[in-house]
Amino acid sequence: MDSAHQYDVFLSYAWEDIALAVRFQEELEARGLTVFRDVTGMRDYDDIPEVIRAAIDGSRTLVALYTPSFPESQYCRWELHTALTRAFRLPGRTRRVMAVVRGMRFSQVLPGRLTCLRLPPVAAGLDEIADSVHRTVTGMDGHRFGDAPEPPEPSWYPVPAVGSQDFRGRLPELWRTRDALDGDDGAGNDAPSVVFLVGGGGIGKTMLAEQYGRLFAADHPGGVFVVRAFGSHPDSARDPERVRVLVEDQIRAIAERLGLTESGAPAARARAALNAHLVAMDQPYLWIVDDLPAGVGTEVLRALIAPTARGKTLVTSRHAAPGGQGVRVDVGELDELDAVALLTSRRPAAPGGERQAARSLAKALGGHPLALAVSAELVALPDVGGFQGLLESFAEPGPDVLESAGRLGVELPTAHATSICATLLRGTDRLAAAGRTVVLLASLLAPAPLSPELLTEILVASGEDGGRAAQLVRDGLAEAGRLALARTAGGGSWSFHALIGRVVRLADYEDVPRERARRAAVAVLGKRLAGPATGEGRARTAEALPHVRMVAGAPVDQDDRHLVNEAGRVHTEAGDPAAGLALFRELHAACHTALGGGDLTTLRVLAGLAVAHGLCGEHETALRLKQEAHQGLAALLGARHDDTLTALGNVGVTHFDLGAYESARQVFAQVYRIRAAKDSVQHPETLQALAGVAAAASKGGRHALALRLRGHLLARTGRVLGTRHPRYADALNAMGASAYARGRRAEAADWFDRAHRLCLELYGPEHGDTLDALENALVARGGEEAAGFREVYRRRVDLQGPAHPSTVTTLRHCVLSRRPEAAGTGPGRRLPDLMEPADSFPPGAEPGRVRLDAADMDARIELFEWACAAHEAMADYDEDALVVQLWLAHATALMDQFDDQREVALAIAEDSEAGLLRELGRDHPLTRTATSVHRWIERLVDEAVESR
Known part of the structure; x- marks a missing residue:
């Protein structure tokens, strides 16, 4: 550190208060303190001299003469927040920054932590205040602001956030946010735990949230969790359920990254595992919800914010919080000092005319960070004409610019919309063929992170050679990144700002025919969703899901409908039936309008919609729709067609859900007879139907019949699928249930033990089916193993949550193990409940077990x-x-x-x-x-x- 610039106090003041500053400096120096005070003053838009930076670095404390003129000065704000930020990373923290208030109330002083210390009275004399400052400074250690270390990089989930060289300023917003989220330094910690960063498109809300996580990493040692809600999608305002679905997908990714769940685990299990991890970690953490759309109510918001008490939630949105929740921090344009700094970050402006042109250009762009970042890249190109040339290009905007500005007016500052749109379009125009192709492809997709592999697959599907497509994507991403139209998003992915996509979609580009590219994207996403839902396939599916509605739009043709149908199926089978229901509703309405209610495609979608209703617990609606779908498919395809039989089996499932077990048994028996005659008794689909017959018979009290049928099922399953198959574990568990129901407890315990050993091999100890088999074995042995039930209860709370029906059944067993006389072991007493055997049902149509009616x-x-x-x-x-x-x-x-x-x-x-x-x-x-x-x-x- 430069020894020529070492001071006890850096005196920060507005130039209008120079007389007060001179008198106060004299008082401080009379007490032996060394004081830096700028004696030159600075004009608007002057660069901050190196001497000022060096003086702050060399000072132990900063004293701000906080008058009404102080917050109006960009330089005063810069000095104050720079000192606060450095002090945060030093011993003593922000106590190194002191305010002397004159001519205003303490409540008007910002940031609020300046008032965490006991401030001298507003009417106190300068001599008294100088005494207080002297005592504080002499009690401070020898560290200076320049000694502050760089903040440690926080742990990011699900992927690391990538810093941006385009971030400038925002120190006041950062400190207002910290005031709201972390009221410490003696002020207590009763501040609200949810803060909304609110501002228009491209204003830098996401970068600000990520910078907060990075700058104040010491506040959240538990890490920074980022979930993106993609609210700038045009449909988001009318579909808050979509937001919840996207967030659940990312919670799965976080749980997988932490090793808490296996790939493809249901959303409920992933959330329960993450919650348990956060509770056990017991450390503060930051939870960022990025780009929350309008239309999200308080109920959905509750599901999106930090899931445990140690979390602080930071939300970015273009809209105010629903119901006025949380604290709002407005994010507006950059002030002119920071705007010019960003604009000149690639090409410095020479003093004089060029400097003036840069200031005029920053003003024309309204301090809009995204437009300024793109402009900074453009003015560095040799043939743009520098700052003056880009400014002059705004004088005669073309039709694309005017149309874009008109349609995006509500998202951009009205007075600057034309200049901003002109800049963004000028940036895409400057791209070579590879960059333009990539940006156009990205504009067809949702503003979610994109892997180069996905973009390459779409190009190949549109007719491009594989090797050339991969190279084109690499070159195009690099070029878009150089012009600030895209940035790396961690994990090898790239992010394109939603505003870029919207501007490009509104423009008239023909380099890549839009419809051909869109159809290629539909095909690629559909193929990904149809792939395996485990391992690498799960990651490919997760990347595809956010883009479905953007690409399919109103599903008017067969490929679009297939894509939406696949997305609904994936969500339903992944344990998120509410998301599947939302998609199936939308798809069925589109099919019914375009094709009519009796069309085969409409009926197949109706069958999926009915299943989703059932899995959401809406059984009466599900039964009506399932019967309608079955009748329509039977009329078109015949009673023996696979689709018709699957639809009939779904009807049996809903009878089962409603407790009409004899009706369910008759339906499953009908399916079994047809399948046995058509496909043979050994066929897996026939075995599924037999399992349904046995389950309904057992639930209906016909235990002898159920035991006999399950014996046949076990033998056939072993021959057809093998004795290391999940369905064989189900069959073992079902045999135990039937033996238990007939009072043969020792035999039942043996079946359950075998099922438990196989589940351990197939799933491991932390899996619902493994716990079911273990618990059933404990019940069959008489329910006297209290320690065993207690351990199962602990695992279920961690894995499935306290509200899950299986957890409630285990709680019942725990209590009964403490009161054996209540367990029903004597004559005429009711037997303890078993965990529901996992009998096979048609795929995606299992009875709704995750509910507590x-x-x-x-x-x-x-x-x-x-x-x-x-x-x-x-x-x-x-x-x-x-x-x-x-x-x-x-x-x-x-x-x-x-x-x-x-x-x-x-x-x-x-x-x-x-x-x-x-x-x-x-x-x-x-x-x-x-x-x-x-x-x-x-x-x-x-x-x-x-x-x-």
């Missing part, structure tokens, strides 16, 4: 009463009693008839968690389970309060 309220009341009795029987306040207390909290929370029951459950859960924390420590698995249940009950209470 209010119809089971009698069982919930019974569970609550048993939990109370088990808790009353506990004599000591030890670990065992604390776990039983946790079960009581869980059972009480399930009694949601009255709000005060949840409040009582919350108090019990808090007490149990605190006790386990004291007895076992924070990292013990049982403590983490208690924390998960506690947080779940907190969310139930919050939801009840908000719904009042």
Whole structure:
């Protein structure tokens, strides 16, 4: 560090307050402090002299003479926030920056952390204030602002965020955000945990959020999690469900990156695993929701923000928060100092006329960061004419520019829309063929990260040679990046700003025929969705899903409809039926309008829509639509066609869901007879139908018939699919269930043990089917292994969450293991429940198991009463009693008839968690389970309060 520039105090002040600054400097120096004060002053748009930068670097503290003129000065703001940012990374942190307030209230001082310290009274004399500053400075260590280390790079999920050389300024917005998210430095930490960065397209909200995560990495050692909602898609405002679906896909990616779930795990499992990880980690983390669209209500927003209490949520959006939630930080244009700095970052402007032209150009662009970044690249090209040449090109805008500006007027500053659109179009015009091709392809897709492989596949599908297509994409991405039209997005992917895509879509380019490229994209996305949903195939599917609606639009032709249908199927089979339902609804409406209700395609889509309704628990609607689809397919294709039989099997599934087990058995039997005659009794589809017959017979109380049928099913499954197949594990579990129902417990335990061993081989210990088989074995042995049930309960809470029906059944078993007289082991007593055997049903049409309908309220009341009795029987306040207390909290929370029951459950859960924390420590698995249940009950209470 330059020893010539070492000071105790850097005195920052507005030039209008120079007389006050001189007097205060004299007071400080009289007390032996060395003070830097700029004596030259600076005119608007002057560069910040190197001496100013060196003086800040060499100073131990900064004192701001905060008068009404101070925040109006760009230079004062720069000095203040630069010092705050450096001080944040030094011992003592922001206490190194002090404000002396004159002529305004303390509440008007920004950023707010300047008032975290006890400020001298506004009317205090300069001598008193100088004494206070002297005491503070002499008590400070010898570090200077220039000693501040660079911030550590945070841990990013699901992929690292890539810094941008186009980021300039924004220090006031960064500190306003930190004021809202992290009110520390003596001010307490009761600030809201959700902040909205609100601004127009291309204004730099995403870069600002990422810069916040990077600059204040020390505030969130648990990492930075980024989920992108892609709100600039034209359909987003009318489809908030799409936002939730996209976020769930990214939560899957985060859980996979952390090694919490296997590839392709259902969304609910991925979210539960991530929540458990965050609770166990017990560190602050930052949760960024990028580009939240309009139309998202409070319910969807709750599902998008940080899932646990240690998370702080930062949302970027073009629209205010729904319901006025959180704190709003407006992100507007860059001030002229930073705008000129960005504009001249590639080509410095010479003093005089060129400097003036740069200032005029920055003003014409309205301080719009994206347009300024593109302009910075353009003026560096030799034939643009520099700053003056680009400025003059705005004088006579072409028709493309005027049309784009007119249609994007609501997204851009009205007075500058034409200049901004002209700049973005000028940037694409300057691209060579490769760059223009890539930008045009990207404009057809959603503003989600794009891999070079996806773009290459689309080019190949449109007729380009494979090798040349790959090279063209590499060259085009590099060129688009050089002109700031794209940037790397981590993990080898690239990101194109939504505003670039919209401007290009509105322009009239013919280099790559749009419709041919769009059809190629439809084909490629459809192929990806039809591929395997595991391993690398899962990653390819995840990349394809965000682009489906953008590419298909209104699905008017067969390929478009196929693509949307595949997307709906993928979401449904991945455990996200709500997303599938939204897609199938849209597709069915389009098919019905274009083709009519009796068309084969419409009927097939109707069948998918009906299945999605069933998986969402809407069984009456599902039954009506499934019957309609079956009748229509039978009329067109005949009763023996595979599509017709699948539709009939779906009808049986809904009868099963509704508890009409005899009707379900008759339907499955009809499917079985036709399949056996058509395909043979050994065919896998025939075996599926037989499993349905057996399951319905078992549920209907015909246990002898079910056991006999399941014996045939087990033997045939072993011959056809082998004894290491998932369906063979299902058949073993089903055999155990039938033996148990007939009172043959030892035999049932043996079947369940075999099923458990096979599930361990197939899925590992942390899988729902593995836990089902293990729990069934425990039940079959008499339900006396309390420790075994307790371990299964702990795993289910972590894996499936407290509200999952399987977790509730395990809770029941846990409580019963404490009260064996209630388990029904004596004559006339009811046997404990088994986990539902995983009998085979038509693909994607399994009975909806992930739900807890209010119809089971009698069982919930019974569970609550048993939990109370088990808790009353506990004599000591030890670990065992604390776990039983946790079960009581869980059972009480399930009694949601009255709000005060949840409040009582919350108090019990808090007490149990605190006790386990004291007895076992924070990292013990049982403590983490208690924390998960506690947080779940907190969310139930919050939801009840908000719904009042």
